[in-house]
Amino acid sequence: MATQLKNLSDFSATEIPSAAAYRFGIVVAEWNAEITNALYQGAYQSLVNNGAQPQNIYNYTVPGSFELTSGADLLLKNINLDAVICLGCVIQGETKHFDFICDAVANGLTNVAIKYSKPVIFGVLTTDNQQQAIDRAGGKHGNKGDEAAITAIKMAHLAKSIKT
Numbered sequence: 633m634a635t636q637l638k639n640l641s642d643f644s645a646t647e648i649p650s651a652a653a654y655r656f657g658i659v660v661a662e663w664n665a666e667i668t669n670a671l672y673q674g675a676y677q678s679l680v681n682n683g684a685q686p687q688n689i690y691n692y693t694v695p696g697s698f699e700l701t702s703g704a705d706l707l708l709k710n711i712n713l714d715a716v717i718c719l720g721c722v723i724q725g726e727t728k729h730f731d732f733i734c735d736a737v738a739n740g741l742t743n744v745a746i747k748y749s750k751p752v753i754f755g756v757l758t759t760d761n762q763q764q765a766i767d768r769a770g771g772k773h774g775n776k777g778d779e780a781a782i783t784a785i786k787m788a789h790l791a792k793s794i795k796t
């Protein structure tokens with residue numbers, strides 16, 4: 633498994649641009665809150681550790697990962713942001729519901745990013761079980777929230793460099 637070869641929180645500080653000039657939205661799904669709260673803490677701390685100003689980080693929650701698309705759309709429609717980080721945890725149950733949510737969120741967030749020409753970061757765990765989620769939300773495989781935050785910083789920097 634690719635993740636087993638990589639820690640989601642391993643980054644070289646020299647490769648990460650400063651986040652000081654950028655404004656970030658973070659949308660967090662409430663489903664599996666013990667996991668998504670850990671993802672949020674990782675993302676928020678990674679932003680701040682790389683220079684983001686707390687007053688430039690706009691935090692919101694939505695009921696479930698399926699609503700992350702609506703959340704990202706509302707933020708980009710109403711707030712001047714350089715990137716939106718979307719955090720969720722979808723865990724396989726007994727039915728195909730998992731598949732529909734995961735596909736909807738991945739495609740939905742992609743469409744929002746294109747609609748606004750803004751980076752929308754897919755920080756959603758899609759796991760077979762709870763332990764896999766724990767391992768990727770501050771456990772042995774790091775924190776996907778860290779990864780999502782660093783991705784947001786890099787994409788915001790890329791967007792700025794292309795525009796100027």
Ligand SMILES: Nc1c(NC[C@H](O)[C@H](O)[C@H](O)CO)[nH]c(=O)[nH]c1=O
Nearest residue numbers: 661663695696697698720721722723
């Ligand atoms: N089972 C999980 C859900 N289900 C809820 C959906 O995301 C959505 O809120 C509902 O279908 C109403 O639109 N959400 C997760 O984030 N994680 C899950 O494991």
Ligand SMILES: CC(=O)[C@@H](O)COP(=O)(O)O
Nearest residue numbers: 723724725726727729730
């Ligand atoms: C991913 C889900 O929505 C899942 O938790 C729902 O469980 P089930 O497929 O057993 O209804």
